[in-house]
Amino acid sequence: MDEQEFIEQVGKTYTKGSMQDRVIRELIVRTIQPYLTKNMVGLQLGYAEGIDTGMLVPLLAELDIVEGNTAFIWEGQKKNYPHVRFISSLFEELTLEKTGRQYDVIFAIYVLEHIKEVPLILERVRRLLLPEGILYVVVPNARALSRQLARHMGLLVELTDLTPHDLQHGHRRIYDRVQLNRELELAGFKIIQQGGIFLKILADFQLDQLYRTGILGPSQIEGLYRLGLEYPDLCGSIFSIGKKSKPFLQEGKEG
DSSP states (O other): OOHHHHHHHHHTTOOOSOHHHHHHHHHHHHHHGGGOOTTOEEEEEOOTTOHHHHHHGGGSSEEEEEESOHHHHHHHHHTOOTTEEEEEOOGGGOOHHHHOSOEEEEEEESOTTTOSOHHHHHHHHHHHEEEEEEEEEEEEBTTOHHHHHHHHTTSOSSTTOOOHHHHHTTOOOOBOHHHHHHHHHHTTEEEEEEEEEEEOOSOHHHHHHHHHHTSSOHHHHHHHHHHHHHOGGGEEEEEEEEEEOOOGGGTTSOO
16 A cells, blocks of 8 residues: 555544544644744644644634645635645655745644654655744654553553554554654754643543543643643643754754
8 A cells, every 4th residue: 555545544534523632632722822923824734624724724824734635635625714725745745846935833733653754754844944933743642641541451562552543543653752852853853842732541532422421521621731731741642842953863964
């Protein structure tokens, strides 16, 4: 299966209408919002359901979205977002010639765990960032409390093992904070902020049940978000915000 087929196949497995997915994406945008201004031009890697896209659009002057899944592009274009442009491309093939410009901010939200060659993608992203631009990366966390619980229940041998759910959704790896930041630094990014988003106590489908029954509401969501700021390694997702620097492997050369 080539990468285009992989993307189309994975797109069919996305769970639509998950309350937990909406909650986490709202918190993801909330976390990056202090770094955004309304004169910024952004690039988002991937669209999927577009939940976070809808929240990012009013925070920026313009937003380009690169997406390899044709069905997702069609769905996104139906929204008629103002000042939004869709670019049909695999991330591996994304170039300045395709975008026609560089960006103040690039969002890679739940991207790196899916792609085959992370260094290649990060190199392309780095070339698309303006000199003072920022990269915002969010990935699932190997050390999430829910995964640690699963290990003690005998459902995981190692925290970095991919679950059937991970494999179904096309995950090729899972990160902890050390591994994420190492890859970003090797690719030529200086980490200016990092942390966790939402202390995750149970699996997504279990959290969805708690939302439906009213056990988890706005107060509990806020509490789990704030707890995540205190205990990032127990969060369901981790993030890093990076700026361009010289890659570790190319010291002395201009990146």
